[in-house]
Amino acid sequence: MAVLISSSCSLGKNIFIFVLSEAYPIFVVGQYLGLINMSRYKKLLGDYAILPIMFFEFxxxxxxxxxxxxxxxxxxxxxxxxxxINDLLNEEEMRHFLNMEIGYGYSQGDPTLRHNISVWYREKNASNILVTNGSAEANFIMAWSLVNPGDEVILMLPNYMQVPGLAKIIGADIKYIYLQEQSGWHLDMNELRSLLTNRTKLISICNPSNPTGAVMSAEEMKELADLARQFDVYVHSDEVYRGSELDGNETKSFNEFYEKTIVTCGLSKSFAHPGLRIGWLVADQALITEMWAHKDYSSICASVLSQEIAKKIMQPETRKQxxxxxxxxxxxxxxxxxxxxxxxxxxxxxxxxxxxxxxxxxxxxxxxxxxxxxxxxxxxxxxxxxxxxxxxxxxxxxxxxxxxxxxxxxxxxxxxxxxxxxx
Structure with missing residues (x-):
């Protein structure tokens, strides 16, 4: 049985301390916390572990x-x-939309939608796609699936601060690469190399970058992939701004460069449809299956109505338009x-x-x-x-x-x- 102790720290945030026996490795109290591999904590207190969890405001x-x-x-x-919606759907599509049954649909995402998304990625198919409620849920599931307490995570700063916040809440050890305006906000590969260790689990990037709009070149992505491969770490690439390159030259997805890449993306930014709340994850099939199981604890499925519209958006010709x-x-x-x-x-x-x-x-x-x-x-x-x-x-x-x-x-x-x- 779990014992909850709530207190506050000097920053005025709540600290939740859970005492869990080996027999109960699942806890979901208040904010999500998730599945913990208790074996790593047995040395602390025998069959019990004390896990401090702090909530960080986004x-x-x-x-x-x-x-x-x-x-x-x-x-x-x-x-x-x-x-x-009138901009997107013709009369026949609108009639079909209005006559749809509003059921659950597919928890991993509509098969046609997953196929249409996969076409945007090289050598991927529907089995490499998991549809989520926006890219925010995609980021959440990525972090939950991959990061454990004590894992080393490398993040760029400035950055969209959801993944840094999630990593801190989970209890990861975070290292930052500080991007510089004078370099056009591009990643310093020498600095990245100096931060990588045999404890590094994940490198998380945002490309194109939020908030700077910087875009990594193919050469930079290849160099980053080589470093990640050398240390056998995962790379998370938040690509929600891909497709909005101002020169019209669409940047490559990072999964073209590295096999242990998890891409998160969605319709909110470049695709101009934030209200649909449609996002997705792109990864190898085994990892998608694992993340799909994690999704059972979050939203179960995305709206069938939103997915129906998203199918049209992600048709190649409509996507280009x-x-x-x-x-x-x-x-x-x-x-x-x-x-x-x-x-x-x-x-x-x-x-x-x-x-x-x-x-x-x-x-x-x-x-x-x-x-x-x-x-x-x-x-x-x-x-x-x-x-x-x-x-x-x-x-x-x-x-x-x-x-x-x-x-x-x-x-x-x-x-x-x-x-x-x-x-």
Whole structure:
């Protein structure tokens, strides 16, 4: 039987301590915690183990959840302005959609959808795909399936902070590679090499990168794959911005370079359909089967209605049309954004994104990024993500995927705030 002790630490977060016998290796109390291999803990207290579990708030998602629907101009999103169902489905498809039975469907994902997704990846088929409720669930299942307490995980920073948070909650030992603006936010392979040890379980990357929009070249991916192979570690590649490359040259998926790759992706960013909540995992069949079993504990299955629409989106011709729309919109808006930055000479530093609906900008103002973001929110009704959410103060992440008029109006209000600050 499990004993729960709850206390608080100096940071004001709850610490949950579970005492579990060898006979009860499963615990699901409050927040997910999961399946633990108890044998590694027997040496601590014989047949019992004490496992401290701390919950870490996902700062960026909490910030957006609280405020994104409370402002006139939400420039915190990193995707592309969404399409409508009418944009996607013809009359015959709409009739079929309206007559669908709203059942459970396939817990691993609709077979046709999994096939359509697999076509986007080299030498993959439906057995290599697991459909999830958004890429967030895909990231969650990846971390839950692979990472155990004490495993060494290497992560890039700045980064989308879901996987770092999950790794900390699980109890992994985390090492960060700190990306630099002056290098265009590209990964330093020498630094990565210095961090790898025989204890490393996972390297997690985001390519194209959130929040910087940097894209790894094929040569960089090959070098990373060679390092991962040398140390026999898994590579997780979050590729939710793949397909939105501003030059129109779609980056390769990392699974083309390395056999122990787990790709997470979805329809929220490049594909401009966040409301469908469709994501997926791509991996070898054995690992997909294991992750599918983990999914039984989370959402069971994705919506059959969302999957029906996703089948159309991931048809090769439709996929190309949607991604073409995204890159055209982002390219136009990036020029608009660059012109706005130029209207404030000396105030900003900026390595332009190569992909994605976001711009990560450094600033030369004597104000903390979170304080500045709240000032913009409360005084100008504009929401922008503070760099603090990525562990980097004095930066802001602007969303540039909205209609150009909307983006322009929001940026004008940011200019008013800057002037009020005396810059």
């Amino acid at each position: 700062e960026m998602e909490r910030f957006q959840s609280l405020y994104e629907n409370e402002v006139d101009f939400n420039l915190s999103d990193s995707g592309v302005h969404p399409l409508t 949607i991604l073409s729309r995204s890159t055209k919109m982002l390219s136009s808006n990036l020029q608009l954004f660059q012109d706005w930055l130029n209207s404030h000479p000396g105030l900003f530093s900026f390595a332009p994104p190569q992909a994605g609906g976001m711009a990560f900008v450094g600033y030369q103002m004597d104000i903390n990024s979170t304080e500045l973001a709240h000032k913009l929110r409360t005084e100008q009704s504009v929401l922008i993500v503070p760099g603090d959410c990525y562990g980097m103060d004095k930066y802001l992440r602007f969303g540039i995927g909205s209609p150009s008029d909307y983006l322009s109006q929001g940026l004008n209000l940011v200019s008013e705030c800057i002037q009020q600050l005396g810059y």
